[in-house]
Amino acid sequence: MTTSALALRHRLAERGIDPQLFLLVPATVFVIALFVYPFCYGIAVSLQPAQGGALAAYRAFFTDAYQRDTITTTLGIALPAALVNVLAAVPIAYRMRGKFRGKRLLTTVLVVPITLGTVLTAEGLLGFLGPTGWFNRALLSLGVIDQPVTLTHNYTGVFLSLIITGFPFAFLLVLSYLSGIDPSLERAAATLGAGWAQRFFRITLPLLAPGLATTFCLTFVLAFSVFPSAILVGDPTGSTRVISIAAYEAAYVRYDYAAASAAAIVMGVVELVVISVVLGLRSLLYTGSTAGGKG
Amino acid sequence: MTAFTTLRLDGVTRRFGGADALTGLDLEIRRGEFIALLGPSGCGKSTALNCLAGLLPLSDGSIWRDGTRLDTLPPERRGFGMVFQNYALFPHMSVRKNISFGLQMRGVPRAEARRRTDEAIRLVHLEEHAGKLPGQLSGGQQQRVAIARAVVVEPSLVLMDEPLSNLDAKLRLEMRTEIRRLHQNLGLTTVYVTHDQEEALSMADRLVVLRGGRVQQIGSPEEVHNRPANRHVADFLGFRNLLPGKAVSASSIKINGFGVRPSASFVGAIGVGDPVVAAIRPEDVEIGSGLEVTVDVAEYHGREIAAEVRTADGLTLHLRTSQRLAPGDKVEVTLPPSRLLVFPG
Numbered sequence: 016m017t018t019s020a021l022a023l024r025h026r027l028a029e030r031g032i033d034p035q036l037f038l039l040v041p042a043t044v045f046v047i048a049l050f051v052y053p054f055c056y057g058i059a060v061s062l063q064p065a066q067g068g069a070l071a072a073y074r075a076f077f078t079d080a081y082q083r084d085t086i087t088t089t090l091g092i093a094l095p096a097a098l099v100n101v102l103a104a105v106p107i108a109y110r111m112r113g114k115f116r117g118k119r120l121l122t123t124v125l126v127v128p129i130t131l132g133t134v135l136t137a138e139g140l141l142g143f144l145g146p147t148g149w150f151n152r153a154l155l156s157l158g159v160i161d162q163p164v165t166l167t168h169n170y171t172g173v174f175l176s177l178i179i180t181g182f183p184f185a186f187l188l189v190l191s192y193l194s195g196i197d198p199s200l201e202r203a204a205a206t207l208g209a210g211w212a213q214r215f216f217r218i219t220l221p222l223l224a225p226g227l228a229t230t231f232c233l234t235f236v237l238a239f240s241v242f243p244s245a246i247l248v249g250d251p252t253g254s255t256r257v258i259s260i261a262a263y264e265a266a267y268v269r270y271d272y273a274a275a276s277a278a279a280i281v282m283g284v285v286e287l288v289v290i291s292v293v294l295g296l297r298s299l300l301y302t303g304s305t306a307g308g309k310g
Numbered sequence: 311m312t313a314f315t316t317l318r319l320d321g322v323t324r325r326f327g328g329a330d331a332l333t334g335l336d337l338e339i340r341r342g343e344f345i346a347l348l349g350p351s352g353c354g355k356s357t358a359l360n361c362l363a364g365l366l367p368l369s370d371g372s373i374w375r376d377g378t379r380l381d382t383l384p385p386e387r388r389g390f391g392m393v394f395q396n397y398a399l400f401p402h403m404s405v406r407k408n409i410s411f412g413l414q415m416r417g418v419p420r421a422e423a424r425r426r427t428d429e430a431i432r433l434v435h436l437e438e439h440a441g442k443l444p445g446q447l448s449g450g451q452q453q454r455v456a457i458a459r460a461v462v463v464e465p466s467l468v469l470m471d472e473p474l475s476n477l478d479a480k481l482r483l484e485m486r487t488e489i490r491r492l493h494q495n496l497g498l499t500t501v502y503v504t505h506d507q508e509e510a511l512s513m514a515d516r517l518v519v520l521r522g523g524r525v526q527q528i529g530s531p532e533e534v535h536n537r538p539a540n541r542h543v544a545d546f547l548g549f550r551n552l553l554p555g556k557a558v559s560a561s562s563i564k565i566n567g568f569g570v571r572p573s574a575s576f577v578g579a580i581g582v583g584d585p586v587v588a589a590i591r592p593e594d595v596e597i598g599s600g601l602e603v604t605v606d607v608a609e610y611h612g613r614e615i616a617a618e619v620r621t622a623d624g625l626t627l628h629l630r631t632s633q634r635l636a637p638g639d640k641v642e643v644t645l646p647p648s649r650l651l652v653f654p655g
Contacts, residue, residue, distance in 0.1 A: 202365050203398035205385040207412035207463065217411075221402050304445050307398035 054283075061276035072277035082278070085258040086285055089239055092170065092257065094289070096177040097235035100185040101227055103178075108190040109219070113198070122190075126183045136179050137247035141167055144175070172248035173255045177241060181234045188233065192226030193219075197307040222305045228297035232290045239286050258282045314375045314466055316340055317499070321371035322381075324357050331357040333523045334371070339467070344493050344500045346514035348507060350546065354523035355503045359469050362501060364388050375466070386415070391460030392469040396476070397452045399444035405455050406431065406440045412463040430462035433492070450481045457489065461498060470502045474509065486513060507547050511535055519543050540578065541587050541653040549589035550628040553645075554655060557584050563652055565645070567623045568601055574650040585655035590645055592616065595629035600644035603627060608635045619643065 027033065064071040076082045107125070111118060128136065144150050144166040151163040166172060196219060204214045242259040249255030258278060266275035322335040332354035339345055347355040360366040362373065364385030373381040380388055391412070400408050409430050413423040431440050434454035444452055453473060460468055473489070474482045490513050493500055504510050510517050511531040519526045519534060527539035538544035545552060555565035557580050564570050565588050580586055603619040606626075614630045619641070621627065629643060 197396070197398065199394050199396060199398040200400060202363075202385070203392065203394055203459075204400070204411070204415075205365070206363055206388075206390060206392040206469075207459070208386045208389075208415035209411075210386055213415060218400060301402035303443065304401050306401065307394065307396050307444075 057276045057279055060272050061280050062273075064273035065271070072271075072273040073281070075274060076277050076281060082261050085256055085261045085278075086281065088255065089241070089257040089259075089282075090285070090289075092173055092177065092241065092245075092255065093235055093238035096174055096181060096238040097185075097231050099178060100181045100234045100238075101189070101231045103182060104185040104189040104230070105223070105227070108186055108193050109215070111190060112193045125186055128179050129183045131180070133176065133180055133241075133243040134247065136176050137244045140172060140176055140179075140244075140248050144172070167248045169250050170254045173241065173245050176244035176248050177238045180244075181237050184237065185230050185234045188230040189223070189226065192223055192230070195226075196222050196305045200305075200307050203307065221301060224300050225297050225302045228293050228300070232293050235289060235293075236286055239282070239289075258285075314341060316376065317380075317467060318374040319358075319362070319371070320374065322358065322361055322368055322373060323370035324354075324361055324366060325369040330523050332361065332520075335518075335525060337518060337525075337528065339499060339501065341499055342497050344490075344502065344513060344515045346510035346517050347501065347503045347520060348505070348510040348517050348546070349520035349526075350505055352522075353520040355505075355520050356471055357523075358520070359392075359471050359501060359503045362467070363390055363392050363469050389463075389465055390467045390469055391463055391465035393456045393460045393471065393473045395472045397444075397456040397473075399452055399455055399459070401444055404441050404443060405436055405447070408444065408455055409459045409462050412459060416463060426462055430458040433461075434458045434488075449477055450485065453477060453485060454488075457492065461492065461496060464496075464498075466499065468498050468500045470500065472503055472505065474504075474506075482509075489513065511547075519546065521546070537575075537577065538589075538651065541589060544589040544651060544653065548591055549651065550592050551590045551595065553588045553590075553625065553627075555586050555588050555652075556655075557582055557586050557652070563588060563650075567621050567625055568645060571645060571647045571650060574647050574652045576652045578654050580652065580654055587653045587655045588645075589651045589653060590649050592628040593630045594646060594649035595627060596644050596646055597629070597631050597633060597641050598644055600642045602640055602642050605635045605637050605639040605641070608637055 024033075061072050062069045064075075067074070111121065131139075142148055146163040146165070146167075148167075150166070151160075154160045155163065166175070200218050200222075201214045204218045209217065240259055241257055242263070245251055245255045245257045245260060251260055259282065262275045262278035262282065265271045265278055317339040319335050319337040319339075322332060322337075323330070324332040335354075335358055337345075347358055349355050357366060361368055361381070364381075364383060364387075368381050371381070372379060400411065403411065406427060410423050410427040413426060418426070431437055434457060436451060436454055436458070439447060439451060444455065447455065453476075456473070460470075470489070474485050477485060486509060489502075492498070493513075502510070502513060511534070514531060516528065517531060517534045518528050519539075521542050526543045527534055529537075529539075534543065535547060538547055538549065541552060553565050553568075555563045555568075557576075558564050558570055559582055561574065561576070562570055563574055563586055571588070574588065601621060603621050605617050605619050607618040609616045611630070614632055615635050616628070616630050617635050619627050619629060627643065633641075635641065
């Protein structure tokens with residue numbers, strides 16, 4: 016090899032262009048084949064309705080209150096569910112940082128719902144929280160209530176299902192963010208006179224906040240695409256008629272692919288807006304190292 | 311500032327699982343004293359410091375500030391300042407906010423807090439860096455922030471956990487002087503943990519030498535340096551040559567290969583005929599007519615050569631000399647009896 020070829024290779028490598036780039040090929044192919052192409056295809060389909068102009072499907076979606084309201088319905092379920100997941104994960108993860116006996120068992124118990132899948136969770140919820148489920152029967156026999164409480168086939172059912180499936184994700188993420196914060200920082204704060212609340216709110220929370228924002232985004236996205244539980248334990252024609260149901264109906268009940276694609280694109284845009292707002296707020300926070308110094 | 315006359319540790323003990331990390335530490339710290347806890351890693355010195363700070367509960371024993379029992383108080387109510395080995399600076403706060411944190415927590419009025427923070431920043435020469443985050447500072451600067459943060463609250467006791475171990479050699483010497491100067495100017499009672507005997511000897515008023523969780527010796531730097539209480543302390547404080555031998559009378563010993571050495575100093579109860587260990591520092595081994603040895607390794611140390619030599623019997627000795635020795639050289643060495651310390655073997 017000539018010296019000039021060597022020099023060129025060296026210059027390229029300094030700009031990050033080297034044979035290791037080939038490692039990115041599988042991921043790139045994957046993203047293009049399974050995300051970019053379907054996404055562009057969806058946009059194209061949504062812009063070619065059977066009747067009307069290019070934007071007719073979107074116009075139809077936004078002028079029909081029955082379709083339009085699915086946005087607020089979905090947000091009304093996904094935002095509180097994501098928030099509760101994150102807020103519930105913080106104290107539990109905070110207590111569980113560090114080592115203690117039985118930590119692995121407890122983590123396993125908390126994380127098992129991930130493996131169940133939404134359908135099994137929904138079945139369980141119906142059996143447990145339904146009008147003749149254990150929960151209601153226990154309360155009735157204890158005399159706490161006279162009538163069974165309705166906890167399924169409504170908003171509550173879907174909400175609980177999203178907590179059960181979303182919490183493990185939030186918990187695992189928050190736990191790993193918390194474990195990344197140097198424990199000597201809180202000890203230093205303690206020797207400086209800070210009580211536990213001051214230690215948590217002035218030291219741990221500010222360092223954890225960027226991680227909480229990321230966790231919120233991920234659990235929000237999971238909750239926003241809720242579909243099986245909205246039908247199985249929800250009220251799919253009323254209070255839990257989420258946007259994915261609207262898209263499903265358009266595609267497989269009315270066979271209107273343009274309308275279905277438009278609903279799906281609207282869904283993506285709403286998610287992007289929420290995520291950009293959260294990440295925008297996150298960028299205002301301190302996002303650097305969470306170590307206390309060298310060593 | 312909660313001033314005190316004495317701080318007393320009474321049989322302070324800490325066990326981890328079944329293992330004793332620290333056993334029965336008794337110590338009285340007088341106001342204004344600089345105490346060094348010295349020992350190899352795992353000797354219990356950091357455990358002792360954390361017990362003092364309140365970061366580790368005691369398994370047994372108690373800690374008293376004059377008449378007040380301290381070991382039942384959480385760290386935030388002991389009023390001590392602590393400098394951590396990794397500095398533990400709050401990474402999301404500026405230097406100024408890091409330093410003023412303790413004042414805020416103690417509810418010091420804002421104007422006074424600002425004045426004292428400024429003063430502390432000046433004390434450690436960080437005026438130009440007050441607005442920076444810790445991540446933007448060098449190791450030495452971070453160290454100074456950690457010290458300023460601990461002393462700004464005028465604690466009744468400052469605890470330092472190997473604060474210089476992450477610095478390079480030059481900075482370590484500078485900071486050593488700096489810490490000693492701060493101690494002299496502010497009169498802060500200090501407990502300083504280190505594994506570096508030179509650091510402990512040069513900084514402390516009193517040394518506590520620990521080994522395996524137990525106190526081996528408490529004394530002034532001079533006492534510990536010149537008259538270590540046992541062979542382990544001697545070993546740790548620079549007596550690199552520990553030679554096996556036998557006591558032949560009440561004041562003389564026979565070292566294998568060296569013959570009888572009269573008038574050596576005995577430390578501890580030794581009877582005639584007992585096996586002993588004779589300790590001598592490398593710098594006290596003299597070159598002159600005596601036992602012939604062969605140089606194995608010679609290290610250049612500027613004005614001196616540190617050499618590892620071997621006797622004909624295979625006994626290894628360490629010595630320091632201004633002679634230019636090279637591996638393979640043959641010299642004769644003697645062990646001056648006045649420099650020999652004899653411990654039970």
